[in-house]
Amino acid sequence: MSENIDKIVSEWAGRIRAAASEGVALRPRGGGSKDFYGRAPTGEVFDTTPCRGIVSYEPSELVVTVRAGTPLAELEAELAARGQMLAFEPPHFGPGATVGGAVAAGLSGPRRLAAGALRDFVLGVKLLDGRGQVLRFGGQVMKNVAGYDVSRLMAGSLGTLGVLLEVSLKVLPRPVEEATLRFQLSEAEAIARLNDWGGQPLPISASAWADGVLTLRLSGAAAAVRSARETLGGEGVGEADAQTFWHAVREQTLPWFGVDVAGGALWRLSLPTSAAPLKLAGEQFIEWGGGQRWLRSGVPAAQIRERVAQLGGHASLFRGGARDGAVFHPLPAPLMTIQRRLKAAFDPSGIFSPGRLHQEF
Amino acid sequence: MLDIQTRQDDEPTAFEQEADFSGIDKVRLIEALARVLPVGALMYDPEDLRPYECDGLAAYRRMPLAVALPYDEAQVVAVLRTCHELGVPVVARGAGTGLSGGALPHECGVLLSLARFNRIVHLDPHSRTAVVQPGVRNLAISEAAAPHGLYYAPDPSSQIACTIGGNVAENAGGVHCLKYGLTVHNLLRVRAVTIEGEIVEIGSHALDAPGYDLLALMTGSEGMLAVVTEVTVRLTPRPRLAQCVLAAFDDVIKAGEAVAEIIAAGIIPAGLEMMDQPATAAVEEFVHAGYPLDAKAILLCESDGTPEEVAEEIGRMCAVLENAGATEVRVSGSEAERMKFWAGRKAAFPAAGRISPDYYCMDGTIPRKRLGEMLEAIQAMEGKYGLRCINVFHAGDGNLHPLILFDAGREGEFERAEHFGAEILELSVALGGTITGEHGVGIEKINQMCSQFATAEIRQFFRVKAAFDPAGLLNPGKAIPTLNRCAEYGRMPVRAGHVPYPDIPRF
Numbered sequence: 001m002s003e004n005i006d007k008i009v010s011e012w013a014g015r016i017r018a019a020a021s022e023g024v025a026l027r028p029r030g031g032g033s034k035d036f037y038g039r040a041p042t043g044e045v046f047d048t049t050p051c052r053g054i055v056s057y058e059p060s061e062l063v064v065t066v067r068a069g070t071p072l073a074e075l076e077a078e079l080a081a082r083g084q085m086l087a088f089e090p091p092h093f094g095p096g097a098t099v100g101g102a103v104a105a106g107l108s109g110p111r112r113l114a115a116g117a118l119r120d121f122v123l124g125v126k127l128l129d130g131r132g133q134v135l136r137f138g139g140q141v142m143k144n145v146a147g148y149d150v151s152r153l154m155a156g157s158l159g160t161l162g163v164l165l166e167v168s169l170k171v172l173p174r175p176v177e178e179a180t181l182r183f184q185l186s187e188a189e190a191i192a193r194l195n196d197w198g199g200q201p202l203p204i205s206a207s208a209w210a211d212g213v214l215t216l217r218l219s220g221a222a223a224a225v226r227s228a229r230e231t232l233g234g235e236g237v238g239e240a241d242a243q244t245f246w247h248a249v250r251e252q253t254l255p256w257f258g259v260d261v262a263g264g265a266l267w268r269l270s271l272p273t274s275a276a277p278l279k280l281a282g283e284q285f286i287e288w289g290g291g292q293r294w295l296r297s298g299v300p301a302a303q304i305r306e307r308v309a310q311l312g313g314h315a316s317l318f319r320g321g322a323r324d325g326a327v328f329h330p331l332p333a334p335l336m337t338i339q340r341r342l343k344a345a346f347d348p349s350g351i352f353s354p355g356r357l358h359q360e361f
Numbered sequence: 362m363l364d365i366q367t368r369q370d371d372e373p374t375a376f377e378q379e380a381d382f383s384g385i386d387k388v389r390l391i392e393a394l395a396r397v398l399p400v401g402a403l404m405y406d407p408e409d410l411r412p413y414e415c416d417g418l419a420a421y422r423r424m425p426l427a428v429a430l431p432y433d434e435a436q437v438v439a440v441l442r443t444c445h446e447l448g449v450p451v452v453a454r455g456a457g458t459g460l461s462g463g464a465l466p467h468e469c470g471v472l473l474s475l476a477r478f479n480r481i482v483h484l485d486p487h488s489r490t491a492v493v494q495p496g497v498r499n500l501a502i503s504e505a506a507a508p509h510g511l512y513y514a515p516d517p518s519s520q521i522a523c524t525i526g527g528n529v530a531e532n533a534g535g536v537h538c539l540k541y542g543l544t545v546h547n548l549l550r551v552r553a554v555t556i557e558g559e560i561v562e563i564g565s566h567a568l569d570a571p572g573y574d575l576l577a578l579m580t581g582s583e584g585m586l587a588v589v590t591e592v593t594v595r596l597t598p599r600p601r602l603a604q605c606v607l608a609a610f611d612d613v614i615k616a617g618e619a620v621a622e623i624i625a626a627g628i629i630p631a632g633l634e635m636m637d638q639p640a641t642a643a644v645e646e647f648v649h650a651g652y653p654l655d656a657k658a659i660l661l662c663e664s665d666g667t668p669e670e671v672a673e674e675i676g677r678m679c680a681v682l683e684n685a686g687a688t689e690v691r692v693s694g695s696e697a698e699r700m701k702f703w704a705g706r707k708a709a710f711p712a713a714g715r716i717s718p719d720y721y722c723m724d725g726t727i728p729r730k731r732l733g734e735m736l737e738a739i740q741a742m743e744g745k746y747g748l749r750c751i752n753v754f755h756a757g758d759g760n761l762h763p764l765i766l767f768d769a770g771r772e773g774e775f776e777r778a779e780h781f782g783a784e785i786l787e788l789s790v791a792l793g794g795t796i797t798g799e800h801g802v803g804i805e806k807i808n809q810m811c812s813q814f815a816t817a818e819i820r821q822f823f824r825v826k827a828a829f830d831p832a833g834l835l836n837p838g839k840a841i842p843t844l845n846r847c848a849e850y851g852r853m854p855v856r857a858g859h860v861p862y863p864d865i866p867r868f
């Protein structure tokens with residue numbers, strides 16, 4: 001197996017070096033489940049799926065090292081068999097989603113506010129850079145401050161810095177118990193309530209508000225979940241329905257996400273959890289205790305960005321809309337300079353997914 | 362494309378050898394700084410510079426050309442611009458408690474102290490965030506948050522003295538980071554000034570920010586990328602109750618396995634610490650924590666949460682520990698008893714200083730399952746080098762702090778301690794771990810970086826630095842070794858007698 005992998009990696013290195021010298025753009029791609037995300041992809045598809053498989057997994061270490069082309073579903077099944085999980089609940093958005101794609105997209109699911117984001121769980125990476133070199137950063141241990149934290153930099157880089165070969169991720173035990181509650185609340189009430197609860201030691205592991213209903217998930221020790229239910233009240237949701245619901249939130253398969261807005265788009269708004277209601281035309285789905293708000297709206301991008309920036313956040317065009325403009329929130333000039341130089345540090349010829357993240361590189 | 366080409370041409374020299382700053386004109390520098398700083402914000406008399414000549418790694422001392430103590434961000438910008446113009450190195454400094462020489466001045470540079478940035482700008486209990494200046498002490502944040510039932514979770518044992526700016530620069534940890542995360546997991550945003558004098562906002566008050574994750578890069582970057590002038594941290598609700606289990610083992614390997622079994626049982630303790638028998642004996646004599654002296658190793662395992670949750674978890678922990686062969690399991694019956702259990706662990710460093718004229722503290726991290734192997738290897742090394750070593754571990758996350766005891770006054774002991782330490786660090790790397798878990802590379806472990814990383818990665822680290830600091834003026838010569846340096850190999854130990862802050866509990 002690993003001989004085979006070595007062969008693949010050295011072929012890939014050759015292809016990258018050739019592309020760099022000829023100026024051919026490459027687009028690292030796993031299952032293609034996140035092709036819709038970011039600016040319109042360009043470049044020859046560079047299929048990462050041949051490099052797959054779990055390299056090492058020791059549940060008592062809380063770490064798994066996995067090749068980037070491994071299907072996310074395969075990894076999650078392996079973890080579940082040992083009572084563990086990827087606590088950041090990465091969305092798959094399609095059956096072919098790979099671990100490398102999940103890391104490159106950097107997206108996290110419902111448990112994000114409680115457990116941390118994908119980047120918080122990245123411990124190490126092995127990658128091929130734009131010079132065709134294999135580089136390793138970080139490692140398989142929780143605490144590691146040797147060298148700059150390049151591993152986490154890969155989270156959300158959308159294949160623009162190199163081809164991920166392997167990632168080491170921190171994993172966590174699945175909670176002993178979960179319960180789901182529902183409350184009838186307005187947008188403003190839900191945001192206020194979620195932030196109040198957030199300041200108390202309550203085992204809230206996910207929240208979702210839409211159309212006047214707040215759904216809350218509790219996770220933890222049986223005793224903790226039980227006492228939190230008593231404190232919070234609300235209406236209980238059966239276990240099977242609850243699982244279906246949270247899965248659909250994570251994968252955006254709820255009917256809410258299926259509605260097409262004529263001439264509009266689905267925006268991902270990242271805001272301080274306590275930010276006031278948006279007051280923008282359109283429909284909203286609010287997660288992460290108020291920190292992630294999905295907006296289905298036909299309002300012009302500039303207006304959305306302005307409002308969100310006022311509230312201390314940023315807006316990304318998530319689905320639909322024009323993908324040849326600024327999909328992610330524009331960066332101030334000094335930050336753009338640093339980001340451009342970083343891109344060049346990993347990919348001096350600018351061959352990896354040019355323009356996927358920003359028009360400028 | 363053009364500037365990329367140029368930089369590639371420049372690369373080899375920057376990677377291979379340290380820049381030479383010996384031509385810097387001190388008089389010109391002081392004149393230039395005096396123009397941008399008010400009276401009282403600039404010092405250059407050797408007497409005034411003395412307090413800044415070292416950080417917590419006191420074996421290394423250097424005098425800077427000048428110390429700048431700005432009052433506000435505009436002055437930080439001015440200092441950095443000036444130094445950039447004149448090609449002068451700048452070393453940022455918080456409280457100077459760092460243990461790897463990160464804040465050690467550059468002899469041809471300016472030491473930039475952020476001590477006057479000591480204000481909590483804004484604390485918002487509703488969104489559980491605090492905006493603080495970098496010179497605010499770690500504990501001061503938790504104290505300010507306490508009335509709201511909140512605290513700042515990362516708790517390095519230097520927390521009464523160290524600053525949040527220093528914590529960001531070192532990605533500081535504490536005994537509770539297995540459950541609550543390191544500094545990197547508890548930051549939302551930093552505001553910083555680049556060496557070119559540009560102000561950058563990295564991260565945001567939301568949970569993420571557009572573009573590459575520069576916040577991750579900044580955390581643990583040892584003052585080499587930009588100077589932090591403001592930090593937004595996340596605050597955590599204080600748990601209602603904490604209880605601690607003390608478990609004794611008649612065998613070190615068994616204790617190591619018990620650690621793995623706790624985790625395998627799906628428990629993430631709030632703290633999980635281990636001490637071997639010599640460490641227990643050393644502290645018991647000092648603080649009388651009531652540790653069982655016949656045990657070959659003890660574990661401290663903490664649970665926090667609601668009273669019901671803690672009761673349930675403590676029950677599960679005790680069952681696992683008993684099954685793993687603990688000879689004794691004690692649960693703290695009161696807050697006083699819990700503090701007593703911890704008092705011994707926290708006194709490990711001072712205790713080492715009492716039983717030995719000198720000691721050398723290591724900071725490697727290894728996969729938890731290799732703990733037993735590491736302990737056996739250390740035992741063998743004690744024989745090989747003819748020196749004793751007492752072991753305290755953040756066992757939950759595999760972070761080791763072996764304390765090598767020696768007497769620098771005795772012929773050859775110093776060198777033997779050095780080699781002993783080097784072998785531990787190299788074994789940490791060989792076992793799949795790292796040379797530093799939380800104290801940073803600084804100047805202390807810069808040579809061991811060469812064992813952990815290959816040339817290609819070291820070059821890449823220089824390129825990452827150049828993306829923020831193309832002129833290479835922020836803390837040069839630290840954290841990332843030049844390729845020439847990798848050819849050399851030398852290190853100095855911490856002298857117990859000279860460790861600053863002797864009263865702070867050490868982890």
Ligand SMILES: Cc1cc2nc3c(=O)[nH]c(=O)nc-3n(C[C@H](O)[C@H](O)[C@H](O)COP(=O)(O)OP(=O)(O)OC[C@H]3O[C@@H](n4cnc5c(N)ncnc54)[C@H](O)[C@@H]3O)c2cc1C
Pocket residue numbers: 416417452453454455456457458459460462463464475495516517518519522523524525526527528529530531532533534535536583584585587588589590799800836861862865866867868
């Ligand atoms: C007794 C004792 C116990 C300790 N226990 C722990 C522990 O449990 N866990 C742990 O992780 N560490 C521990 N440490 C190490 C040390 O306290 C931490 O590394 C701490 O984060 C350093 O903070 P400081 O303010 O003292 O920084 P300094 O020592 O002043 O500086 C450390 C580094 O940060 C840089 N820096 C400082 N401020 C800024 C800024 N504003 N912008 C950019 N760079 C900056 C400096 O250049 C330097 O590289 C301990 C130290 C002592 C002495």
